[in-house]
Amino acid sequence: xxxxxxxxxxxxxxxxxxxxxxxxxxxxxxxxxxxxxxxxxxxxxxxxxxxxxxxxxxxxxxxxxxxxxxxxxxxxxxxxxxxxxxxxxxxxxxxxxxxxxxxxxxxxxxxxxxxxxxxxxxxxxxxxxxxxxxxxxxxxxxxxxxxxxxxxxxxxxxxxxxxxxxxxxxxxxxxxxxxxxxxxxxxxxxxxxxxxxxxxxxxxxxxxxxxxxxxxxxxxxxxxxxxxxxxxxxxxxxxxxxxxxxxxxxxxxxxxxxxxxxxxxxxxxxxxxxxxxxxxxxxxxxxxxxxxxxxxxxxxxxxxxxxxxxxxxxx
Amino acid sequence: xxxxxxxxxxxxxxxxxxxxxxxxxxxxxxxxxxxxxxxxxxxxxxxxxxxxxxxxxxxxxxxxxxxxxxxxxxxxxxxxxxxxxxxxxxxxxxxxxxxxxxxxxxxxxxxxxxxxxxxxxxxxxxxxxxxxxxxxxxxxxxxxxxxxxxxxxxxxxxxxxxxxxxxxxxxxxxxxxxxxxxxxxxxxxxxxxxxxxxxxxxxxxxxxxxxxxxxxxxxxxxxxxxxxxxxxxxxxxxxxxxxxxxxxxxxxxxxxxxxxxxxxxxxxxxxxxxxxxxx
Ligand SMILES: Cc1ncc(C[n+]2csc(CCOP(=O)(O)OP(=O)(O)O)c2C)c(N)n1
Ligand SMILES: [Mg+2]
Numbered sequence: 001x002x003x004x005x006x007x008x009x010x011x012x013x014x015x016x017x018x019x020x021x022x023x024x025x026x027x028x029x030x031x032x033x034x035x036x037x038x039x040x041x042x043x044x045x046x047x048x049x050x051x052x053x054x055x056x057x058x059x060x061x062x063x064x065x066x067x068x069x070x071x072x073x074x075x076x077x078x079x080x081x082x083x084x085x086x087x088x089x090x091x092x093x094x095x096x097x098x099x100x101x102x103x104x105x106x107x108x109x110x111x112x113x114x115x116x117x118x119x120x121x122x123x124x125x126x127x128x129x130x131x132x133x134x135x136x137x138x139x140x141x142x143x144x145x146x147x148x149x150x151x152x153x154x155x156x157x158x159x160x161x162x163x164x165x166x167x168x169x170x171x172x173x174x175x176x177x178x179x180x181x182x183x184x185x186x187x188x189x190x191x192x193x194x195x196x197x198x199x200x201x202x203x204x205x206x207x208x209x210x211x212x213x214x215x216x217x218x219x220x221x222x223x224x225x226x227x228x229x230x231x232x233x234x235x236x237x238x239x240x241x242x243x244x245x246x247x248x249x250x251x252x253x254x255x256x257x258x259x260x261x262x263x264x265x266x267x268x269x270x271x272x273x274x275x276x277x278x279x280x281x282x283x284x285x286x287x288x289x290x291x292x293x294x295x296x297x298x299x300x301x302x303x304x305x306x307x308x309x310x311x312x313x314x315x
Numbered sequence: 316x317x318x319x320x321x322x323x324x325x326x327x328x329x330x331x332x333x334x335x336x337x338x339x340x341x342x343x344x345x346x347x348x349x350x351x352x353x354x355x356x357x358x359x360x361x362x363x364x365x366x367x368x369x370x371x372x373x374x375x376x377x378x379x380x381x382x383x384x385x386x387x388x389x390x391x392x393x394x395x396x397x398x399x400x401x402x403x404x405x406x407x408x409x410x411x412x413x414x415x416x417x418x419x420x421x422x423x424x425x426x427x428x429x430x431x432x433x434x435x436x437x438x439x440x441x442x443x444x445x446x447x448x449x450x451x452x453x454x455x456x457x458x459x460x461x462x463x464x465x466x467x468x469x470x471x472x473x474x475x476x477x478x479x480x481x482x483x484x485x486x487x488x489x490x491x492x493x494x495x496x497x498x499x500x501x502x503x504x505x506x507x508x509x510x511x512x513x514x515x516x517x518x519x520x521x522x523x524x525x526x527x528x529x530x531x532x533x534x535x536x537x538x539x540x541x542x543x544x545x546x547x548x549x550x551x552x553x554x555x556x557x558x559x560x561x562x563x564x565x566x567x568x569x570x571x572x573x574x575x576x577x578x579x580x581x582x583x584x585x586x587x588x589x590x591x592x593x594x
Contacts, residue, residue, distance in 0.1 A: 026450070048450065050481070058473035061436045065443020068421070068429055069378075071450070073443070089470070092433040093440055097421055 004167035005142025008106040011163055012037025014149035015074060019045050022153055026066050028052055028075045030059045036076040036106045036163075060086040060103070064093035067100045072153065078112075079105035079121035079162060083128055094158045095131040102152045103128075106163040109249035110277065110294050111199060111287040113165070120282035126254025128160040129227040135180060136227040138162040138248070138256075140201035141171040144224055147178035155180060162198065164249075166287055169202040171222075181225045183233035189219030192305045193237035193244055197223050197256050200247035200275070200296065207247075207301035218305055229259050235268045243308040244272040247301050252276040271312050273304045323529045326396065327357040328585060331558040333392035333405060335581055338572035341388075341408040344417065347555035347568045349389035351493040351526070352460055355551060356393045358532040359458055368398035371425045375453045378428045378444050382437020383462035383491065384418040385570070390427070391415050399426035435468030437461060438488060442477050445486040456540070459488040464496030466507045472517065478546040479518030486546045487539040491526060493555035497569050514548045526551020559584060 019025045019041050028050045033039040042049035052059040056077055063075035075082070082105040083090065094101045105124065112120045129136045135157060139145035148161055171186070178184075186201070187208055196204040201222045211218045219241065221233055238244060244264065248256035257274030264270055277294055291297055330353050338344045360366070364377040381390050388408060395402040400414070407413035414423040418432030429440045441459045448455035465471065478486055490510065498504050507513070514521045520542045524531040532551070539547035556562030559581040561573060573581060 026447075050446065052473075052477060053480075055470075055473035055476070057435075057470045058439045058442075058477055061439030061470070062443040062446075062474070062477060065429070065440035065445075066447050067443075068440065069444045069447030069451075071447050088433060089436060089439075092430070093436055097430045 003170040005170045006167045007139060007142055007145055007164045008035070008037040010142030010145040011104060011106070011149060012040030014146040015041040016044050018150060018153055019048065022072065024070065024072045026050065026071045026073045028059050028063050028073060030054055030056050030077040030081065032077050035078070038074070038076050056081045056086040057089045060089035060101070061093040063101045064097060064099050068097070072100055072102070074102045074104055076104045076106065078119060079108035079124045080119060083121065083124040083160065087127055091131055095133045098133050098157055100156065100158070102159045102161065104161040104163055107165045108162045109164060109199065110282040110290045111164060111166045111249060112282070113287040113290060114284050116284035117281040122251045122277045122282060123254060124162060125226055125248070125250050125256065126258070129259065133158055134227065135159045135225070136162070137180070137225050138197040140198060140222050140224055141168045143170065143172040143174065143176055144178055147176060151178065151180060164199060166199070168199055171202060171205070178224070181228050181230060183230035184222045184224065185219065186222050187220040189217045190241060191216045191218055191243070192309050193219040193221060193241045194247060194301060194305060195221045195223050195234065195237065195244060195256070195260050196247040197226060199249050200301070203296060203298050204247050204301050206298035207305065210298055210302040211305055216305070216309065223256060223260070226256055226259055229263060231263045231267065234260055234263045238264055238268040238270040242270045243305070243312045244270060245275060245301065245304045245308055246272065247275040249296060250276055251279055253279055271308050273308045275301050275304050320529050320533070323357050323361060326361055327354050327529065330357060330389070330392045330396060332582065332585060333396070334388045335559065335573050335578055337388055337392065337405040337408045339575065339578040340406050341410070342572055343409055344388055344572050345385040345570050346562050346572055347495065347565070348383060348386045348462060348491065348493065350557045350559070350562065351553040351555045352383070352386050352491045353389045353393070354527050354529055355460060355489050355491070355532055356389055358529060358536060360393050360397050362533060363536045364458065365454070368426065371399060375455055377456045377458065378441070379458045380429045380437040380441045380444070381419055381431055382459050383434065383465055384431030386460070387415070387417065387419050390419055391424070394424065394426040397426070400424065434462065434465045435470040438471055438474035439477070441486055441488070442474055442481070442483055445483045446481060448485055456485045456487065459486070461488060461490050462496070463490055463492045463494065463501050463507060463510070464504070466490065466510065467505045475514065475517040475519065482544050483546050484543050487536065488546065488548045489526070490548060490550045491553055492550050493553045495555045495566050495569065499566055511550055514550070518545060520545050520547040521550060522547065523550045524552070526553040527557050
């Protein structure tokens, strides 16, 4: 049995830890603290937790005010509300100002599940990475989430961290080295490279195993910082394998796939394919069912890899 | 600082001249809303606020947020006169490379505490600053000026709830109630009245004054200082474009700068009379 780690639970635990170490950490939520797990911070530090009610725009700009006064605010709600409902607040008061606000969402992508399309953010990466000054990150497991949150104590500037509702397979150990803007090679391979983020990293790792059984030696890169993206890692992969597949739980328009395509197109053109949500909204269903319906399974990733390899080899 | 009322009136008159002069030079920008709010800014920066222009980041200082960011010329003229930066900068308003952007940028202008421009956000930001000060046990007070058209933004009322809920009494907000917005009279575009009742219903301490009257502004600020356990809003009845007959009370001059001729006549008008001006 693979070990699972909660992304949002890891977030809440990390907040409670750094909150004990640094009195400037404040946390704001919009009536979803039980879901985002900022409640774990709220329980320990009620004076530094601010529930803003169902008011995401006020949430974001108030967080900016805290940051302007020297605090390190974490502002959390579901991904669609953090980046969609409050987009222009994040733009004007957080990105434009370069303030140290950490917008940390949960419930991104279709693995939100039963709540359905209204609640499944498939465009948040696109929105956030289009904002100047904004750093955009997606943790691949709970350990990486914790490392990211700890990094936020010293990091300068606005950040969006895309969290999730579901537990992800544990990928990393406690000694995992996380660095903002640095891709991590999870597996070397010479036939093709999968570049993934978030939940799709563990899915892609399983895809690599499927491909191995078929005789393909496929590499996997965890691109946990979407912006600024690690161009060196992408170009290196393109040069070594000349076949790239991206995988993220996001619309194929504007997400990790687009970010990688931009680098490839400008610096090292090579064949690529994007595994992601094909420009359609999500639906209700269990997360597992939706992952299948929306073609985000390890089999879907391995199929995409073989398609690119065949195309590259002119078959 | 101890400036008396006469002195503050003189400052406001000088700032009005600075505002229309810089707008004329920039050839674009917001005349009406800068002139309606300048008496409030004068009272804040030359009497009320605990600030040090030589040390803009002074700990525990009071803070100001211009929620109606398009009145930037009024803030810039005020900050320059207070000594935050060289008055010569005013001539660069809205020009490429200037620190004086069309709307205030906190990363460029010493003394600007929050970048604004998108209406509706200033009160939320001020709440954050005021709450941070409370956490630190700092004496900081935070001041905001909103527009009356801006009251139509939903986020204002989210922030109004927040300030009441968290008993943010180190916060004092003004509504520059000049009755006009871009497309016409506020009450015809999207009525906001009864405005005082609305704020009262949201749990605020409400003071209604003539916002172009220095004595009334100072008195209201004193009352706000004394008000504990809840935030104060000062609904300041003003005249948009106050100070010059070419623009006073005229919708058109929301975002239109004075022409050369209008400037010339306006300067004559304000310089030529001992009492500040007629409306
Ligand atoms: C969110 C947002 N929408 C629209 C505008 C464009 N705009 C600039 S000023 C203004 C009218 C503001 O009226 P009011 O608040 O009454 O300002 P004042 O009369 O004091 O100039 C509008 C709609 C804006 N700056 N921000
Ligand atoms: Mg108005």
